[in-house]
Amino acid sequence: MEVFLHFFCPGSARRLLSPCRFSAFTVSLPRMKTLKGIAASPGIASGRAFLYADDGLPEIPRYHIHAEDAPGELARLEAAFIQADAEISRLHERALMELGKEKAEIIAAHRMMLEDEEFRGQIRTRFEANHENIDWVVFDYCQELAQLLGVSSDPYLRERSADVADVSRRLLSALLPVKRVSLADLEETVILVAHDILPSELLAMRPGRVRGIVMDMGSRTSHTAILAQAFGIPAVLGLSFATREISGGDTVAVDGLAGEVAVNPAPRALAKYRAAAGRYQKHVDSLRSGRDLPAETKDGRRVALAANIEVPEEARGALEFGAEGIGLYRSEFLFLTPGQNAAEENQFRAYLRVVETMGSRPVTIRTVDVGGDKVNPGLHGVEEKNPLLGWRAVRFCFAAPEFFKTQLRAILRASARGKVRIMFPMISGVEELEQALVLLEEAKAECRKKKQPFDEEIEAGTMIEVPSAAMTADLLAKKSAFFSIGTNDLIQYSLAVDRGNERVSYLARPTHPAVLRLLKITIDAAHGSGIRAAMCGEFAGEVRAAPLLIGLGLDEFSMSGAQIPRVKRVIREAGAADCRDLAEKILAAGSPGAADALLDEWFLRHPGAETA
Ligand code: PEP
Numbered sequence: 001m002e003v004f005l006h007f008f009c010p011g012s013a014r015r016l017l018s019p020c021r022f023s024a025f026t027v028s029l030p031r032m033k034t035l036k037g038i039a040a041s042p043g044i045a046s047g048r049a050f051l052y053a054d055d056g057l058p059e060i061p062r063y064h065i066h067a068e069d070a071p072g073e074l075a076r077l078e079a080a081f082i083q084a085d086a087e088i089s090r091l092h093e094r095a096l097m098e099l100g101k102e103k104a105e106i107i108a109a110h111r112m113m114l115e116d117e118e119f120r121g122q123i124r125t126r127f128e129a130n131h132e133n134i135d136w137v138v139f140d141y142c143q144e145l146a147q148l149l150g151v152s153s154d155p156y157l158r159e160r161s162a163d164v165a166d167v168s169r170r171l172l173s174a175l176l177p178v179k180r181v182s183l184a185d186l187e188e189t190v191i192l193v194a195h196d197i198l199p200s201e202l203l204a205m206r207p208g209r210v211r212g213i214v215m216d217m218g219s220r221t222s223h224t225a226i227l228a229q230a231f232g233i234p235a236v237l238g239l240s241f242a243t244r245e246i247s248g249g250d251t252v253a254v255d256g257l258a259g260e261v262a263v264n265p266a267p268r269a270l271a272k273y274r275a276a277a278g279r280y281q282k283h284v285d286s287l288r289s290g291r292d293l294p295a296e297t298k299d300g301r302r303v304a305l306a307a308n309i310e311v312p313e314e315a316r317g318a319l320e321f322g323a324e325g326i327g328l329y330r331s332e333f334l335f336l337t338p339g340q341n342a343a344e345e346n347q348f349r350a351y352l353r354v355v356e357t358m359g360s361r362p363v364t365i366r367t368v369d370v371g372g373d374k375v376n377p378g379l380h381g382v383e384e385k386n387p388l389l390g391w392r393a394v395r396f397c398f399a400a401p402e403f404f405k406t407q408l409r410a411i412l413r414a415s416a417r418g419k420v421r422i423m424f425p426m427i428s429g430v431e432e433l434e435q436a437l438v439l440l441e442e443a444k445a446e447c448r449k450k451k452q453p454f455d456e457e458i459e460a461g462t463m464i465e466v467p468s469a470a471m472t473a474d475l476l477a478k479k480s481a482f483f484s485i486g487t488n489d490l491i492q493y494s495l496a497v498d499r500g501n502e503r504v505s506y507l508a509r510p511t512h513p514a515v516l517r518l519l520k521i522t523i524d525a526a527h528g529s530g531i532r533a534a535m536c537g538e539f540a541g542e543v544r545a546a547p548l549l550i551g552l553g554l555d556e557f558s559m560s561g562a563q564i565p566r567v568k569r570v571i572r573e574a575g576a577a578d579c580r581d582l583a584e585k586i587l588a589a590g591s592p593g594a595a596d597a598l599l600d601e602w603f604l605r606h607p608g609a610e611t612a
């Protein structure tokens, strides 16, 4: 294949006019490579990559075009070029204004590519040769081009592969009817590769169709990671360039324990991954066998181990892992699928399903925490500059009191059928908690009026996930039945680290002294007021955190169900007094590195509390 690439030759605009040829570089497909990312959901899986475009491109159809329809197809192509060119011009202008000339060059290259006669000519020639629909021709040609560039030995040309992908996406969006690809439509079992996946999109996924998740974005505590764990899908996130490095159809092995992704591994390497997956499954099964043992330290301190769930169906699995209750039911997932019916009856049925599955065990239902990265355009359709600091959780609920009270009534009604607790997210101070409690009283009054039974003694607790809440925990404790610490947000807000941004995820250290002090203040304040201190952030499910959290006096740990057996194993190997000493030393250590070293040392002294 011989293609002139005017727009790819590095250097000045003058040099852009001198063509370079593909024949100048070597092509060898497929290449094996290993990518390193964040181990976000444990387990090992392999399979074929499915590249999920988050920009709404549907699957590209491929069909024959009759000779009489050919002019129409070429007209479509022309129109798509005009539309794409207009879009790119607008983008270029904005980039020039906001990013400066140098950065705007990237967009300028896209424009040059669109205007390049050779590029257009290639598409037309292919169309005339095969008489296939023009969107397929564009897709097929650009994919081939991007792949060839992607394996070039010249780094400059390799990077241009992303430009081709970008331009082809723009042309295809102009050519195709706008229709989002839904993960609900997956026909095969795949390894999902994406730049980013919204939690609502992941929820639409058909169970069993996704074996593993690989993503450019995301961190250990991002909502995609949480959902992947909930579904038991191994995931490696925060890879930055996975969508560039992996092509649809590549064989991919995902190691969610090591945070590693092997692309097109050699048969031997693939066999190793498969064997490791088998061993891991056996290990999980063996851990499950201890599910009826109490979570008690060697010197008799008993704590509760509960599960976090996002959908009612997870409750059964949680029981299998030995959950003593649900410490966090993220109820917002009921509303995250656009068009979802949020009627009281619907909610009531969902809550009841969890309550009935859990029998006499407590179920903590957190009121809706939409906003941030969890947005349903139909419910909370606002664009915000800083959504994580914006109209989220109770802030949104207070602005929609009828919506909020509908949820509270549904929760109250479910409380008549089991042990239910209510929990308010994103509370930043006493007045917010008071406002939530007033609305709860109103909802109770409405239930009484309708003669709907509920648990008059229902506990209402506060999530401590905003630093201001931790700092005023003594005040909040007086009005809360319990605390549950949301470390995912507490770390994000106290260390100023966006939990979904892989570039800064290295800074999200739960053992940072600032975080540890906030934990201590919160737990001590809870105990000072005679209430329980629970934790439902991801830190509670980290095996390495268990001795520290026992030492800090945490009463209840809530985590992804699959983590329960591992954390329990550590707790049963630990002594509460020893852990208190450890916590004191860690609090005095002064840095995350020193704290982690103390934890390493503890695990060396307790070989039975394996960290796998
Ligand atoms: C948290 O912030 O730690 C938490 C448990 O809530 P979420 O992860 O749903 O924000």
Ligand code: MG
Pocket: 425, 465, 486, 488, 489
């Ligand atoms: Mg939170």
